[in-house]
Amino acid sequence: MIKTVGVLTSGGDAPGMNAAIRAVVRTGIAMDLRVMGIYQGYQGLINGEIKELTLRSVSDTLQRGGTFLQSARCKAFMTEKGVKSAIEVAKVFGMDAIVVIGGDGSFRGARELSRMGMTVVGIPGTIDNDIDCTDYTIGYDTAMNTAMEAIDKIRDTASSHQRCSIVEVMGRGAGHIALSVSIANGAEAVIVPEKEYSIDEDIVKPIFECRNRGKNHYIIILAEGVGKADEIASAIHQKTGIDARVSILGYIQRGGSPTARDRIEASRMGAHAVEILAKGCDSRIVALKDGMITDIPIEEALQMKKEISKSDLALTKVLSL
Numbered sequence: 012m013i014k015t016v017g018v019l020t021s022g023g024d025a026p027g028m029n030a031a032i033r034a035v036v037r038t039g040i041a042m043d044l045r046v047m048g049i050y051q052g053y054q055g056l057i058n059g060e061i062k063e064l065t066l067r068s069v070s071d072t073l074q075r076g077g078t079f080l081q082s083a084r085c086k087a088f089m090t091e092k093g094v095k096s097a098i099e100v101a102k103v104f105g106m107d108a109i110v111v112i113g114g115d116g117s118f119r120g121a122r123e124l125s126r127m128g129m130t131v132v133g134i135p136g137t138i139d140n141d142i143d144c145t146d147y148t149i150g151y152d153t154a155m156n157t158a159m160e161a162i163d164k165i166r167d168t169a170s171s172h173q174r175c176s177i178v179e180v181m182g183r184g185a186g187h188i189a190l191s192v193s194i195a196n197g198a199e200a201v202i203v204p205e206k207e208y209s210i211d212e213d214i215v216k217p218i219f220e221c222r223n224r225g226k227n228h229y230i231i232i233l234a235e236g237v238g239k240a241d242e243i244a245s246a247i248h249q250k251t252g253i254d255a256r257v258s259i260l261g262y263i264q265r266g267g268s269p270t271a272r273d274r275i276e277a278s279r280m281g282a283h284a285v286e287i288l289a290k291g292c293d294s295r296i297v298a299l300k301d302g303m304i305t306d307i308p309i310e311e312a313l314q315m316k317k318e319i320s321k322s323d324l325a326l327t328k329v330l331s332l
């Protein structure tokens with residue numbers, strides 16, 4: 012029987028994490044559980060930065076970006092000693108289970124906690140949408156919309172000056188944000204880490220083709236995991252004579268008020284995490300599959316690798332003509 016649940020956010024922050032924490036707290040209290048907020052991820056667990064959260068602790072958080080519990084990357088937790096001391100501290104605060112909101116790194120940490128006897132449930136929170144067991148991760152929608160609005164603005168000025176803009180978007184090793192915004196912004200080309208590219212074939216040739224069809228400005232979306240934005244810009248200038256400028260969108264994509272979709276999915280996922288803990292489930296990741304909230308074993312989730320959508324890659328090519 013679970014009586015006290017801890018909740019933490021770990022790894023890269025993502026808009027909507029607050030909505031997930033709020034749902035964990037309010038669902039937990041509605042089910043007569045105590046909910047403890049663990050500040051600064053696994054680091055805060057080791058350090059005992061923990062306090063009880065009440066219904067009012069999560070008031071006025073739903074619409075805020077970031078995570079009010081704060082997040083951290085914790086090297087000490089990557090060792091057996093670190094995980095053991097985290098479990099000792101969890102026991103001091105009477106925690107029977109911990110909800111971990113984060114990306115796949117955070118889930119590997121949660122698996123270690125589980126292997127040492129702590130009951131855990133993970134909620135996918137990362138703007139990168141790179142977790143295969145779920146169709147959606149908290150923060151992805153907000154990040155896409157932030158990037159899309161910024162790229163619209165970049166296109167205005169690229170158009171006025173008949174330029175090529177190379178826009179680097181976030182996603183770490185994954186190209187999902189890049190591919191999605193390339194459709195949303197009608198990019199002339201997109202380069203993602205999941206697919207090999209050649210500057211001539213995938214960038215210069217499409218620019219020539221677009222120019223021959225009457226276009227006079229170009230947006231190339233580059234995923235962060237590819238890098239080389241400056242190299243690509245100078246190759247474009249050298250081979251086409253078109254002025255090419257680089258914009259790296261960076262951390263603005265991680266901030267901002269979460270969109271409706273992020274708030275809603277995060278709320279559903281937070282509630283589901285507590286409901287399955289109360290039913291006695293352990294070592295699971297909450298997921299959105301085919302529009303339904305479900306959950307799968309952590310071990311299984313960590314073995315899966317998300318592919319990039321080949322049909323969306325093909326779509327960008329057709330739509331950019």
Ligand code: ADP
Pocket residue numbers: 021022023053083084085086088089090113114115116117118119120121123137
């Ligand atoms: P994300 O959760 O966004 O993928 P990271 O990969 O940085 O972010 O992971 C967040 C934290 O999870 C790390 O700083 C570390 O404390 C913990 N973590 C990651 N991998 C492991 C592992 N193999 N064992 C234990 N803890 C881990």
